[in-house]
Amino acid sequence: MVRRDAAVAAMALVFGAAAAYESSKLPFGTVHNPGPGFFPWWTSAVIVLLASILLFQALRSRSSTAREGPGRIAKVAALLVALSVYTFLLDPLGYPLCTFLLVLFMLRATDPQRWAVALSMAAITAVGSYIVFAIWLSVPLPRGPL
Structure with a gap:
């Protein structure tokens, strides 16, 4: 598992660096008036940062604590269905x-949390992300019957 993490991190690092290089050829713009290269460059920079952290952790670690098995595969399948x-x-x-409902399911099914924690985190996530995207950024989101 450690070698696999290191290999995936190295590939992500290479692709992130290539994406950063290619996106640097596009006009960057400013924070208040972003150009076509703004979002791709920052996204690739985050990929490079996270891949570097994963690579460092994978190379520093000697053994893997994560176990693969049918239980983990079932959790991944349940998340895909959800x-x-x-x-x-x-x-x-x-x-x-x-x-x-999605966050509640994820917190109860994949890594079971207490109901109070799961309900509060699901509510904070749903309301907080709605405020950020729908109200602050004016992104049109489906409102539903409520």
Whole structure:
């Protein structure tokens, strides 16, 4: 697992650096008036940063604490199904309710949290992201029946 993490991190680092180089050829713009290279450059910079951290951790670690098995595969499959259901229910139920239900499911199914923690984190995530995107950034999100 450690070698696999290091290999994936190295590949992400190479692709992130290549993307940063290519996006630097585009006009960058400013924070208040971003150009076509602004978002790709910052995205690739974050990829390079996170890949570097993962590579450092993978090379420093001697053994893996994560275990692969049918339980982990079932959790990944459940998350894929949940994300698929989320996309289909987003328009009829709306962003806040669907996001609340998705985060609640993720916190209870993948790494079971107490109900109080799961409910509060789901509510904070749904309301907080709605405020940021719909109100602050004026992104049109499905409102649903609520």
